Structures are given as structure tokens and as C-alpha cells.
Amino acid sequence: MEDSKESRALCVKMRASCDGAHISGAERIVRERAVPQTLADLAARALHHSKGTPDFINLKVEEPGAMIRLKALQVTTVETSDPEEGRRKAAELLAAEGIDRADEIMAMFEGSYSLRGAMLVDADTLERLEPDRARGVRATRMDSAQSLEGGANCGKNHFAEAIVLATKVANAPGIVGELCVSDDPDYVTGYVATKSGGYRRITVVKRMGDPGGGRIFLYRGPREGVAETIRFIESQAVLVDCSALSSMTPRSASISGELGEIAAAGLSRKCRELESPTGPVALVGGKAGARRELVVMASNDYLDLARDPRVVEAAAEAARRWGAGSGGSRLTTGTQPPHVALERHLAQFKGSEAAVLYATGYMANVGVLTALAKKGDLIFSDELNHASIIDGCRLSGAEVVVYRHADMDDLSARLASARGARRRVVVSDGVFSMDGDILDLPRFLDVCRANGALSIVDEAHATGVVGATGRGLAERFGCGHPDVTVGTLSKALGSEGGFACVSREMADYLVNKSRPFIFSTAPGAPSVAAADAALYVLEREPWRVARLRENVGFLVERLSRAGVKVSTGSAIVPVVVGDERKAVAAAQALEERGFLVSAIRYPTVAKGAARLRLAVMSSHTREQLESVCAALRDVV
Numbered sequence: 292m293e294d295s296k297e298s299r300a301l302c303v304k305m306r307a308s309c310d311g312a313h314i315s316g317a318e319r320i321v322r323e324r325a326v327p328q329t330l331a332d333l334a335a336r337a338l339h340h341s342k343g344t345p346d347f348i349n350l351k352v353e354e355p356g357a358m359i360r361l362k363a364l365q366v367t368t369v370e371t372s373d374p375e376e377g378r379r380k381a382a383e384l385l386a387a388e389g390i391d392r393a394d395e396i397m398a399m400f401e402g403s404y405s406l407r408g409a410m411l412v413d414a415d416t417l418e419r420l421e422p423d424r425a426r427g428v429r430a431t432r433m434d435s436a437q438s439l440e441g442g443a444n445c446g447k448n449h450f451a452e453a454i455v456l457a458t459k460v461a462n463a464p465g466i467v468g469e470l471c472v473s474d475d476p477d478y479v480t481g482y483v484a485t486k487s488g489g490y491r492r493i494t495v496v497k498r499m500g501d502p503g504g505g506r507i508f509l510y511r512g513p514r515e516g517v518a519e520t521i522r523f524i525e526s527q528a529v530l531v532d533c534s535a536l537s538s539m540t541p542r543s544a545s546i547s548g549e550l551g552e553i554a555a556a557g558l559s560r561k562c563r564e565l566e567s568p569t570g571p572v573a574l575v576g577g578k579a580g581a582r583r584e585l586v587v588m589a590s591n592d593y594l595d596l597a598r599d600p601r602v603v604e605a606a607a608e609a610a611r612r613w614g615a616g617s618g619g620s621r622l623t624t625g626t627q628p629p630h631v632a633l634e635r636h637l638a639q640f641k642g643s644e645a646a647v648l649y650a651t652g653y654m655a656n657v658g659v660l661t662a663l664a665k666k667g668d669l670i671f672s673d674e675l676n677h678a679s680i681i682d683g684c685r686l687s688g689a690e691v692v693v694y695r696h697a698d699m700d701d702l703s704a705r706l707a708s709a710r711g712a713r714r715r716v717v718v719s720d721g722v723f724s725m726d727g728d729i730l731d732l733p734r735f736l737d738v739c740r741a742n743g744a745l746s747i748v749d750e751a752h753a754t755g756v757v758g759a760t761g762r763g764l765a766e767r768f769g770c771g772h773p774d775v776t777v778g779t780l781s782k783a784l785g786s787e788g789g790f791a792c793v794s795r796e797m798a799d800y801l802v803n804k805s806r807p808f809i810f811s812t813a814p815g816a817p818s819v820a821a822a823d824a825a826l827y828v829l830e831r832e833p834w835r836v837a838r839l840r841e842n843v844g845f846l847v848e849r850l851s852r853a854g855v856k857v858s859t860g861s862a863i864v865p866v867v868v869g870d871e872r873k874a875v876a877a878a879q880a881l882e883e884r885g886f887l888v889s890a891i892r893y894p895t896v897a898k899g900a901a902r903l904r905l906a907v908m909s910s911h912t913r914e915q916l917e918s919v920c921a922a923l924r925d926v927v
Contacts, residue, residue: 302355307337307345320434355528365489377496384483403505414509457484465512474504500898568598595910596785609820617813625813645798652779653679655789658807664689669712706742715744722752727863746773755783786822839909853924864905874901
């Protein structure tokens, strides 16, 4: 191989840990020219792992040594519906390879969870053979041949990485089998691999959210051969030819397998068809004779404006005058007088110089974050921020620092220790959508300003809810505004779309730099006019906000009387259940009693923190709230 930047191969490794506990590890063998990007990609992968944020990341570049090429193992998929079945299938596959003590090996398996590497076990005597039993044997210096030929390719692909590792280990001298389960909480698939039988992918071997995982290498041969086996696994550079595989992700198998995994974990979701507007009561069903009314405790239409006749008529009139759709993006086709009027109205309502409309609240967060931060910048994000904020952070390309929920001391310390970035951005929900608590906006702004950081607050669940007249956190606390206030038209304002309230200069910047604004079709005039009308109703009828607050207080007090512990600072009242299946069962029991309540589960909230999420409306009656409290007391 020629020694040039175009052809020279190097091995790039990453290991990440927190408080000494392993979080993530990966490696690539790439051309020298691809090393800088590979290092950046692997570091980003470590920082965004579902097991947590590391406090230590080790990146290493080294010569791989003489490389050999191996053909990838043949791949088959074994469908299983739950972890118990998956473990049984794994034992059966090992037994079919002539490993007689498969059940005992499965019993040993959890002992490998604490190792950085794998157990090396005699397949016949079950004696552990690795020299360092605290570390295990770590397979390294390996990648797909396609990675070397195509440059850096550091996307998180469990299947591709597992094929490479399994192929290398299966070709090590004396190895007769491997059993592996990933320690990634979001990945429940494992495998059994042998040189003769290939790579058998088992779709469900653990429950979603379970961080346990490990591997066992099974050896059969003389003791004097163990050292060579370990040398091959740890030091021999291997490129695996995966070109014969139709894809590095088994698409059909992964879709059906993942659906099975979701169902087995109690996380399956389906859309519910409603046959009426979502007021405090909705008609559900669909089959003749099966339709019935449910009290809705799951709507974000907090002020009951989505079906207000004035709002509905504004949408209808706009449709008649301007059409159903905008016809294109704002910069090419789609700006109409209703868009301009609503932006002015939102800015006046929120106390900003300007506002920018987006197609959705989700796109507003993504659009603002990707415009304001990029590679070389730092984003500081609350650990309980909404998925739209998380995705905006990831898509920006900036380095993301996650600080402890609502902990301004932690945020301040992290900002103070990170001063080398081109731009620093801090982003937080104003009302946290799964807990209902409110950001301490004055302290948040003080910390941001003291450290010269841009501040972004998402007031999706605060607009129309928080503050005496529903203007949000600045009204509630009597303080200034963040640099960017993001919001949505789809909750208390009863329509659809998103917005960012900003300075005039920032508005011009977003119009020129925010890709979701530039490249998305503008919201249609009917939804824009509806939101504008809802905003006028809110301004003229602040009693709706007061009534909402009274209803929340009434519900919390009655739940406390019933022995159900809750707390909130908004219209979101979470009742924590814990287990995912229990939360689903409780929601189903409530539906049978006539209440529509959302069961919120992983990954929306942490594993084991499933909850019933009650959303209160200003139009709920005391009788309805009393009834749901009584039902909750019986089912939780």
C-alpha cells in the first residue's frame, strides 16, 4: 500500500465514559484524508449517546498494521416477540452448533455486562480464559472494507458494526461461537454468530430501555492456543467485505423486528380517530353502535379556541379569499397579508420587535437552532428539553452540552468552563411538556447574559397559559425576554404553525439563514387567520386564562385529597406511574370509565418513569374534573 494521504490507512478509535463507567465505543479504519472528519463524527456520537453524556472521551489514531480481508458472515434473522423467547432461541442456536452447555452459558451471560470487552469461555468446561477478568477480551482494529474505500462513515449502525465484529471473531483461531447483546438502551436486538452457521440476528433479547448488554466468545482448543486467539481478536487488523449483503441494514427484517420490539416493550402506539372537535368532550369510535363520548384530558387546546365560532369563521373567510394553501415558500410564493398581519400581532402580544412564522412549532425550534449554531459553536440544552429542541441541536452540527434539568448553577458552571466557541447558545423549554414545571426565566437570563450566550426559550406550552393574560414567562416573572422566544399556534391558540419572536435584526437573519423557513411551504391563510383571530379572542377575554388556572388548581387539590401526588406550574398535570405497561393499562382503564388520558412512555420520558399526562382546559367543568380524580384514585 502506498504511503500517501490518499491511500494510507489509519485506525481511529473512540471510547467514552462517565464517572469511570463505559458509555460508548467505536472505531473506523479510514484513509488518512478522512481522519479529521472521522474524529469529529465519533466525538459527536459519544456526546449524544442514549446512556448519558460522557465526562471523558478518549480518541486515538494509530497504524493498523498488516490487514487481512474477510468475507462477511451470512446473515439470517430470527424473529422473537419478547426477551424470554429471544434468550431461549439464543440457547437453541448455540446448542445446534454442538455447544452442549448452552443453558449454562446463557446463565453466565450477565456476568459479561460489567466488562469493557468480552468473556472468553471454554465451550466445554465453561472456564474463563481471559487474562484480565475485569476487562475481558476487546475486539479491535476492524472495519468494513467499504468504509476504507468510501472514506469516513461514522453513522450509528448497530447492524453494520456487529457484522464486522462477528466476522472477525468467528475467524479467530479456536473460536466456535459468539453470543452478543448490545448495551445500548435503545437497541434490543442481539445475535449468535459462528463461522459455519453465520450471523443469526435475534430481534428481541432484552426490553427497550434496558442498559444491560455484553458478549461471550466461546473457545474450543488447547490452552496454549488461547494467546494466539486473543492476539488475533485484539491486534489483527481486519477489513470485512460486506458487498455481498444487500444492505448494511436488513430493511424488511429491521422494520418487522423493530415493530415487534416496540410491542414487546409495551411501547406500541396507534393513532386514535375522533369524530368530533377536541373540546372538553369528544366523540370516539367508528363502528356502528360503538361510538361514545369521552371526557378529553389529553388536548393542548388549553383555551378551547380551536372550535370557537370566531376562530372557525376567520379560517373559513381566509379560505374563501386566499385559498386553502399558500402555494409555496414565503420567499418565492407564499407570503400573503394574513402572514404579515399575524407576525405583527404576535410581536405586539409577546413584546418583541418582530416575529417569524414557521410551518410548525417543531420546525421553529429546528429552524432557529440550525440557523444560530453550527460546527464550532456550543449549544447548552436542558436535559428534559422537547424532542424538537434535541433534534435542532443535533442537526445544527454544533457541539451540544446537556446540563441538569432546571439547574442554573450547573448551567453557569458549564458555560464558564467552555469559552472557546465561536458562539454559545443556551436553549430551554419554558414549560416542560412532560412534567409541567416552569423555567426560572429571570435566573436563566442572568446566567446567559453573564456569560455572553444567546438565549432561546420555547414557550409552546406557556403562550396562552402562563402569565395573567397568557403572554408567557416574561409576564409571569415581570422580567425581560430571551433573545428568541419560540412558540406554536397549535396549542392554546387552537390553530397550527409555529413562530419565533425576536428583534428586527434577528428576524432578518432567520429569513435569510433558517432553512425550514426558506425551503418550506408557508402555512395556509386559513390556519394563519385562525391563529390571528384566536389571539384577538385571548386579548379580549383574559378570563379564559384565569379560568384555566382555577381548573388546574382545583384538579391538583382534588388529586391530592385522593392520595395522588402531583405538582405543576402550568396546565400539564403528570401522574407518574413508573412501569410502561402499568401506564398503558391505567389509560385503558380510564377510557373504559369515559376519560381520554395519554399514557406517556419511553423514549418520551425516561425508562421506568411512564406517566399519565393530564392536560387541563379552561372549559372543563368541575364535575368532569371531579370525575377524573375519582377514576384516577381507583386505577393508579
